[in-house]
Amino acid sequence: MRPSTWRAAWAVYKNELRLLAVSWLGAVFLSAFWGLGGLFFLVGIGTTGEASLRPAVGNLAITLLFLVPMVTMRQLADEARSGTLELALTAPVSSPALLVGKWAAVVSLVGVGIAGSAPWLAVLWRFGEPDLGLAVAHLLGLWLVGGLCAAAGLFASSLTTESMVAGVLAVVLLLPTWLASAGRTVAPAVAQPWLDRIAVLERLRTLAIGGIDSGDLVWFACATIGWLFLAWRVLESRRWS
């Protein structure tokens, strides 16, 4: 992207972040994230007795699959319906800048949600003997999932003018990547390596034990870029239609 595109993306990002900050949407997202996360955390340490964020993070990752599309579903669909998207696309804001700005704002919101897990970490340190590196890996995994869901949500939102449809569509688009691990057990042997390739849970396993695998990081990056790329193509086709 050219410097002007970055500047435009920064402007979109700030605007989106401001909107999320002053709207109830951001607050409800954070409230749900922290509430469910707190519940998962306490149930996890209660049942396993383990000083780890792992049970909470595992469940929160699945929660993000539903929560993030609730945030992204309005971002393009609502603007397309109200006609402001056409205005934005005719202004000196390129489609990639628009998408990157909006995506970064949602990822920042997820980041604030993850930062809000600090009280859980404080509990672990006060009453247990946790592994800081393991916790960092878990939270990094959660953030990567948030970024992926945000990108898929934006793509879904670019396809329709109905925000609810966009939300449901995003979940439908993301579900196969979540169910691929379960499908592996019933799939024929020839399909199993391919299911492994698209399975989010498989990509999180190394992070779950405290490791960072470059292959998994690249997969998350490519999957996220892939959804944003498809959203860009949709916006471009809309620009020229």
Add this chain to the structure above:
Amino acid sequence: MSGAARRLASGINGLIVAVGGVVALGLVTAIADQRRVRLDLTADRAATLSTELRTQLERIRADGRPLHLVAFSSQARDAEAAVRDRFARDLVRQLEQSGAAQTQFVDFDADRRTAESLGVDRYGTWVITLGDDRVDLAERDLFRHAGTRETRALQFLGESAVSGALSRLLTPRAPVLYALTGHGERRLDPRGGGDLPGLAAEVAQHGWEVRPLDLVRGSGAVGAPTVPDDADVVLSLGAQVALTPSEDAALLGFLARGGALAVFVDPGRPTPSCLARFGVMVGDGVVQDTRQIYPFDDRPWLDVAAHPLTAAITRDALAVVLASAAPVRPVEVPGVRYSPLLRTGRTGWVERGQERPATFDPPSDAAGPVDVAAAVQGGGPTGGRLVVVGDADVLTDAVLADGPGNPAFVMDALRWLIDADASAAPVGRVGRLRQIALTGAQLATLRLVLAVGWPLVPLGVAAALHLWRRSR
């Protein structure tokens, strides 16, 4: 070009670009998967296989035969099942990622067919096959509880157990253990049953071949009693009557040739006289200590002495429990090295009276510390090895399971006897559960704070912001 044709061309162009972009990203991920770089963030390097296990996996690759591992889940009713399965899944995943093994984690309850096809009837079993050879690991090989009552914690021995299993699969000959018979010993039957089924299963799972040894009848009508040439270890499991002089001579000759003997003896029972000639003897009386394993009054609290055989037990703080043990003490014999393994503290003594409860009555009772298990090593390169334990009950299922360190102590003793000092300590690391301890009241408070109070903060801030904006 008409509008419709232009839109069609534009659409096809867009589709080609989109498909091309997705394919390009797919290729990037495929290449990245081939050239992985890993970083371990954990303090105890839990996300990296131990050097020992990686070495074994390299040997497996060099061997060329396919390695398969099927891990079955723990019993779901078990409170620790989730943690056990989590440990198991993590290691299975790491082994799969190593590229040296094909792995499968099977829910024992959901997939009984796989269990039946492999002949597995217990939760938590791991089946490891290399070509046509197979080793099964029981759940007790993979997990144990270590530490004192206050610090008791679950430990995962998966890396160690898998390393051991791979080592056995790669080793052409299993060590042979001869169990003495004919003197009222406890029967060690490798096919199950017998008097010591738990020990039989343990030695079988560690790759030992068990055979009975009757020194008198086995030597035939003409020859003098002799220990078979293929014997790695001879085991005496609580003999009730004394060995004949010729049997004693056979054992002494075996030790002199560099053989290995393990003697487990109950208080008041005869011991092979060859022991004294090899630098150790079992004394009269029963060992007592004011520090006891509650609620038993015949199980003294034992300290583990420093020795290669006890290195793993010491490292993992495993308690070894003996019931009604006889004292073991050194005999001055030139050229042999006596090393205590288990002993009481200064509060222990040898009780020679009959009073109950037992009390220390000098001078008839001998003051502690008292040894209850010892290792003796002969001099020179062919020096034999001997382990003497003043309790044969330790081998029974009841006592074997009572002491967290008992199975490890017995198996490490056998390994030390065959000069496998390096493997006396478990190969690989011990995965430990980082625990968190919360009282009910603390949990209730945290539930209120973390699941109710903290999530209300963003809503409160949003409400305040909303009111502030309305007021303006």
